[in-house]
Amino acid sequence: MLKTVPQVVMQAQKSLNCITADEALTLCKKMNGIIIDVRESIEYAHKSASNTMNIPRGILEMKMLELYPNSEKAIFIHCASGVRAILSTEQLKRFGYKNVWSITCTLEDICQVL
Template identity: 60%
Template sequence: MLKTIPEVIAEARASLTVISAEQAVVLVKKEQGVIIDVREPSEYAEKSAQGTINIPRGLVEMKMLQLYPNETQPIFLHCATGARAILSAEQLKRVGYVNVSVISSSLDDICRAFT
């Protein structure tokens, strides 16, 4: 039986660490984490939060393994709605990253929090 995207996202979300933008600001500084925006480059160019790195969802596993080969690296993922970040976090956990969080706030809230 096929699942809807909202069902897949809800299942994935249940096994992930999901935090607010405000929590992410504190944790990024405390843990020296990296903030990854998994939206497409054109979306990122239009509006992005200060200090984030753009790695589109379709490339996130490959690029992260190249850029951040430490499986304990604190990683904070976000997108515009949370869906792509959740799917990306699930993939990063699948390849072995153990310190992955999803920022669940809106893009506007993330941009405000990271100014």
């Protein structure tokens, strides 16, 4: 049986670290982590939070292995609504990253905090 995107996201959330933008900022500073916006480059150019870097979801795995080969690196993922962040966080965990969090609030909330 096929699943809808909301069903897949809801199922994935159960096994992931999901946090707010406020929590992510505090933890990222404490752990010397990185905050990655997984939206497309054109979306990022239009509006983005400061102190973030853009690695679109479509190339995330290849870029992460190249830029951050340390599986212990603290990584905080966000997008505009949380869906791509959840899917990206799940994928990075599959690749072996141990400290990955999904920021599950809206882009507006993220831009106000970061």
